[in-house]
Amino acid sequence: MPRYGKTFHQHRRMFHENFNKTIVAKFQPIQTREARLLVQNLCEHPEDREKYLSRFAVSIITRIGFGHHVDAEDDPYVALAVETSETLAKAGSGGGMLIEIFPFRTKYVQYAKHQAPRVRELYDFPFREVQAQTARGSAGASIMASQLEAHSREGDDIGYSLLDIKGMGATMYVAGVDTTSSSLSIFILAMTLYPECQARAQEELDAVVGTDRLPDFNDRGSLPYLEGIIRETLRWHHPIPSGAPHRVMEDDVYDGMFVPKGSMVIANIRGMTWDESLYSDPFGFDPARYARGEPPPAATWGFGRRKCPGRHLADASLWIAMATILSTLSITKAVDTDGNSITPETKFETSLTRSKKILLPLPPGPPTDPLIGHLRLIPLTDHHLFFHELSKSYGDVVHLDVLGRSMIVLNSTEAAEDLMETRSANYSDRPFFRVLQQFVVVLHLSGTFLLRLQQHFNKTTAAGYRPFQIAEARILAQTLSEDPEDKEGVLTRFSTAVIMQIAYGHRVTSIEDRYVKLAEEVGAAVALTGSAGGTLVDFFPILQYLPSWFPGTYYLNFAREWAPKVQQMHDLPVQAVQAQLEEGIAKQSIVGSQLDALLHNEAGAHKIEDIKALSVFLLAMVLYPEYQAAAQAEIDAVIGSQRLPEFDDRETLPLLNCIVQETLRWHTPLPTGIPHRAMEDDVYNGMFIPGGSITISNIRYNSP
Numbered sequence: 174m175p176r177y178g179k180t181f182h183q184h185r186r187m188f189h190e191n192f193n194k195t196i197v198a199k200f201q202p203i204q205t206r207e208a209r210l211l212v213q214n215l216c217e218h219p220e221d222r223e224k225y226l227s228r229f230a231v232s233i234i235t236r237i238g239f240g241h242h243v244d245a246e247d248d249p250y251v252a253l254a255v256e257t258s259e260t261l262a263k264a265g266s267g268g269g270m271l272i273e274i275f276p277f278r279t280k281y282v283q284y285a286k287h288q289a290p291r292v293r294e295l296y297d298f299p300f301r302e303v304q305a306q307t308a309r310g311s312a313g314a315s316i317m318a319s320q321l322e323a324h325s326r327e328g329d330d331i332g333y334s335l336l337d338i339k340g341m342g343a344t345m346y347v348a349g350v351d352t353t354s355s356s357l358s359i360f361i362l363a364m365t366l367y368p369e370c371q372a373r374a375q376e377e378l379d380a381v382v383g384t385d386r387l388p389d390f391n392d393r394g395s396l397p398y399l400e401g402i403i404r405e406t407l408r409w410h411h412p413i414p415s416g417a418p419h420r421v422m423e424d425d426v427y428d429g430m431f432v433p434k435g436s437m438v439i440a441n442i443r444g445m446t447w448d449e450s451l452y453s454d455p456f457g458f459d460p461a462r463y464a465r466g467e468p469p470p471a472a473t474w475g476f477g478r479r480k481c482p483g484r485h486l487a488d489a490s491l492w493i494a495m496a497t498i499l500s501t502l503s504i505t506k507a508v509d510t511d512g513n514s515i516t517p518e519t520k521f522e523t524s525l526t527r528s529k530k531i532l533l534p535l536p537p538g539p540p541t542d543p544l545i546g547h548l549r550l551i552p553l554t555d556h557h558l559f560f561h562e563l564s565k566s567y568g569d570v571v572h573l574d575v576l577g578r579s580m581i582v583l584n585s586t587e588a589a590e591d592l593m594e595t596r597s598a599n600y601s602d603r604p605f606f607r608v609l610q611q612f613v614v615v616l617h618l619s620g621t622f623l624l625r626l627q628q629h630f631n632k633t634t635a636a637g638y639r640p641f642q643i644a645e646a647r648i649l650a651q652t653l654s655e656d657p658e659d660k661e662g663v664l665t666r667f668s669t670a671v672i673m674q675i676a677y678g679h680r681v682t683s684i685e686d687r688y689v690k691l692a693e694e695v696g697a698a699v700a701l702t703g704s705a706g707g708t709l710v711d712f713f714p715i716l717q718y719l720p721s722w723f724p725g726t727y728y729l730n731f732a733r734e735w736a737p738k739v740q741q742m743h744d745l746p747v748q749a750v751q752a753q754l755e756e757g758i759a760k761q762s763i764v765g766s767q768l769d770a771l772l773h774n775e776a777g778a779h780k781i782e783d784i785k786a787l788s789v790f791l792l793a794m795v796l797y798p799e800y801q802a803a804a805q806a807e808i809d810a811v812i813g814s815q816r817l818p819e820f821d822d823r824e825t826l827p828l829l830n831c832i833v834q835e836t837l838r839w840h841t842p843l844p845t846g847i848p849h850r851a852m853e854d855d856v857y858n859g860m861f862i863p864g865g866s867i868t869i870s871n872i873r874y875n876s877p
């Protein structure tokens with residue numbers, strides 16, 4: 174947003190030349206075409222409503238402004254607009270943060286600096302594309318192409334520079350897209366909550382337009398109730414409720430009050446449009462109020478010389494979209510799995526350029542405390558029990574708020590598979606946990622790394638490791654027979670030996686092996702640091718800078734103390750393989766053949782899980798000797814007593830396979846798993862899941 178002056182006046186003149194009321198009428202065919210494509214997409218993919226509303230707005234701007242026709246799901250202009258919109262949303266509202274008053278370094282400043290290149294691309298990308306097309310002679314008709322051609326002929330004598338052209342393009346891109354798509358979302362919310370208004374508008378359309386064609390701009394003067402819907406949408410919940418702040422350039426006096434030069438002036442648009450002295454029932458949605466003489470909202474497009482220069486285009490886009498939607502679609506409430514209607518919440522998250530919609534309710538959850546949310550309710554241990562109790566009152570999907578951060582708890586296999594498996598593209602990220610980060614535990618894996626992991630541990634490849642597993646299983650049985658009192662140490666030796674042989678080519682020959690001892694120490698340390706995301710420092714990052722005696726810092730300080738030992742577990746095996754490779758004596762292993770894959774980061778987690786699972790198995794056999802006897806009888810019947818079982822026997826031992834599955838179900842090694850993170854906003858069974866939510870699967874209680 175340029176300061177008031179020469180650049181501002183130049184941009185306003187350029188906008189007026191291209192977006193005045195007369196000129197924008199030429200764009201009506203483009204708007205009509207995109208409105209019809211919008212309803213087609215909404216009809217086929219109603220769950221992707223927000224995506225297609227954004228695409229509608231982007232398509233109009235890019236076609237008019239840059240001569241670009243959006244015809245693909247992954248169109249770069251659409252992706253750039255959505256990405257920039259999300260970035261600006263996270264940066265807070267203009268003038269609405271302390272950093273604007275106290276210009277110190279804060280997380281908002283750091284975030285803005287980090288994201289600046291991304292926002293800059295919105296400024297550069299359209300200009301770069303159209304400039305290249307103009308040079309090749311392939312540019313389509315557009316505002317920017319005509320400006321570039323004129324500037325090429327006349328240079329800066331034309332009255333504007335290349336920077337002015339670039340700035341105008343970026344302004345219409347970001348401002349035009351967000352306000353249009355936000356307003357249409359608010360319109361859909363209104364039609365959902367006030368079906369009688371939707372029905373009346375559809376009756377008017379049927380009477381005027383009929384059912385043989387779709388509405389066009391020639392019908393606008395004959396549809397007064399629809400006109401009222403547009404006005405009421407912008408009055409009821411304006412997309413920018415406090416507008417964009419202005420600044421006073423000189424001292425002023427208003428109604429006997431002194432207004433100092435430099436003052437920030439904020440127009441409370443929401444307060445004006447909800448003024449009870451002007452509007453009857455201002456909080457309700459009533460398009461007929463204007464026919465009764467109530468005034469149209471004066472603040473719809475801003476004020477004075479800063480009034481929205483693209484208002485005529487935006488108004489036309491909203492009208493044709495609303496008219497086409499109401500002529501073709503019926504907007505109703507979503508229903509839950511029991512067939513009950515879900516009433517969406519009227520809740521918004523305001524940012525600089527838009528009002529981010531939450532048209533559906535969050536998953537249910539217990540009442541919250543001010544500011545801290547559910548922080549007091551969440552125990553430090555046994556989270557799976559706490560989550561299970563919540564499910565009795567709030568269902569399979571529960572929402573918790575911890576200091577403003579959403580946690581989604583999944584208490585059923587169906588919900589976990591629907592989100593973690595079916596929608597894994599959105600739920601495969603991990604939250605950042607400061608305690609585990611001290612342990613250098615890799616939770617954020619790149620796509621390339623996961624592909625390598627899959628190559629080494631898929632079902633086919635894993636069959637090649639069976640000889641190692643058989644050999645170590647027989648050593649395990651022999652050692653347990655000879656030294657039953659050291660059960661945990663023997664189990665640790667087994668799981669460590671399998672991983673070390675496969676990953677690093679190292680053969681464990683003794684329970685005193687340094688890698689076995691290291692695995693025992695690190696496993697115990699990780700177990701004592703609390704669950705992932707279950708410590709205060711994960712939600713109060715400032716605690717990491719406080720002294721060790723300060724409440725809430727125990728787990729982080731414990732992790733810091735043990736971090737060198739964990740780092741040693743990560744580094745020691747790889748260093749050994751590197752040294753063996755240099756000497757030419759390295760044995761066959763995954764790390765040896767593909768050292769740059771960094772597989773060692775995952776090894777510790779697999780060892781710990783294997784040890785826990787085997788411990789649970791032994792406990793089950795002690796508590797349920799009848800199943801131990803039945804399994805042994807099955808093995809004797811199938812294999813006999815002359816040999817030990819091998820993998821080829823697996824399919825003929827159904828009870829043993831059931832015991833394996835039951836061991837993992839009865840007491841899973843990780844009862845709440847490792848949390849995932851939702852990368853984008855999502856909707857599940859009529860419930861809104863915000864992007865960035867920590868998603869926890871309560872494995873202990875969602876096994877069927």
